[in-house]
Amino acid sequence: MTIAASGKAAPAVIPADRGVGPLLRAWREQRRVSQLELALRADSSARHISFIETGRSKPSEEMVLRLAEHLDVPVRERNALLLAAGYAPRYPETPLDDxxxxxxxxxxxxxxxxxxxxxxxxxxxxxxxxxxxxxxxxxxxxxxxxxxxxxxxxxxxxxxxxxxxxxxxxxxxxxxxxxxxxxxxxxxxxxxxxxxxxxxxxxxxxxxxxAADQPEEAAQPVPxxxxxxxxxxxxxxxxxxxxxxxxxxxxxxxxxxxxxxxxxxxxxxxxxxxxxxxx
Incomplete structure (x- = not known):
């Protein structure tokens, strides 16, 4: 069977009233990482992470990608985070038959x-x-x-x-x-x-x-x-x-x-x- 283009997952939908902060907070909470732990991983401060999540501070494109990396956010959703922060998507989505x-x-x-x-x-x-x-x-x-x-x-x-x-x-x-x-x-x-x-x-x-109708095999079971x-x-x-x-x-x-x-x-x-x- 040859490789063929298949149905793609739909692009992430970003609600108009939500910025990147709530999305990053949702990923952080899902990964069960505290603001302090994330700050240490990303070479930042818990105060700055808090400001990003509440919308008091706009993260740079580099910071969005750094936080996404440390939260193990999938590539598709990293594009969604960039869009929510006002930046262009970083990762292309090339059709498989391209x-x-x-x-x-x-x-x-x-x-x-x-x-x-x-x-x-x-x-x-x-x-x-x-x-x-x-x-x-x-x-x-x-x-x-x-x-x-x-x-x-x-x-x-x-x-x-x-x-x-x-x-x-x-x-x-x-x-x-x-x-x-x-x-x-x-x-x-x-x-x-x-x-x-x-x-x-x-x-x-x-x-x-x-399976219940099958007779037991005489041989020893495989470990x-x-x-x-x-x-x-x-x-x-x-x-x-x-x-x-x-x-x-x-x-x-x-x-x-x-x-x-x-x-x-x-x-x-x-x-x-x-x-x-x-x-």
Whole structure:
């Protein structure tokens, strides 16, 4: 599956009656950082931070960016802070299909293809799939067409009762892991679109996976080093653990919101089967 442009997260909406101060205060409180601690991190004073938050002092562009850095504000929201302070956005948002990102797209394609036969995909901030390799496509065999329409969404594909959910042997644990991951992302990005997606997938009925009907295996259980996703595929149970990578110090909103997820085989049987499945 080649990289394609996907639905973007909507730009942050800044209420007309709010300046940068209340927004910075909201980020600081969400990160549970005191004014004094933030001042020490940013080489400022608690008095100056207080004045910025109450609107008594207008921060410089450099100060806005410095505070955003120390509060771990996402790149998209740093632009929103700059706008609220009266400055131009610092970080561009280049469409993924723009020629300027040709090298990035090609690099991502080579990366996930080189990971075959193991599954790998690239998602955006809303978990829309922008690229996937043949390992992923093999797991999606038999999924209804309405779940495969663009933009494909990794959370819908996994948790929908007509998606992968009925095939996941340890669905309650894996579902809980995915929902907790989304909750952390909502806390980090404060995205209403992500919250809407979370509310949708969290409300899906949880199908019975049939795991209780399976006889116990005679072999000793594998000592997993992380929570695995144990999924049925053509009569076999495959086990994977998930690893997620992002770009270091991105300078573009689109690039900042991309994540590469690789599914690492968690046992020798999964390795052997995947190697036979995709020559």
């Amino acid at each position: 020629p300027a990102l040709d090298a990035l797209r090609e690099g991502l394609e080579r990366l996930i293809q080189g990971y075959e036969p193991y599954p790998a995909l690239v998602v955006d901030a809303l978990y829309n799939v922008v690229a996937a390799n043949r390992g992923i496509l093999a797991l999606l065999d038999g999924i209804p067409e309405f779940l495969l329409t663009q933009p494909l969404n990794a959370m819908r594909l996994t948790l929908h009762p007509q998606g992968l959910a009925p095939r996941i042997r340890n669905l309650p644990e894996w579902r809980g892991h995915l929902l907790a991951q989304m909750e952390r992302q909502i806390a980090l990005h404060r995205s209403q679109q992500l919250r809407t997606l979370y509310e949708e997938v969290a409300a899906y009925p949880v199908p019975r996976t049939g 997993y080093f992380a929570l695995p996703m144990r999924i049925e595929h053509e009569g076999r149970t495959l086990s994977f653990v998930s690893s997620i990578s992002t770009f270091n110090t991105p300078m573009d909103v689109t690039v900042a919101e991309l994540a590469i997820e690789t599914l690492v085989p968690a046992d020798p049987a999964t390795v052997k089967y995947l190697q036979s499945l995709l020559p």
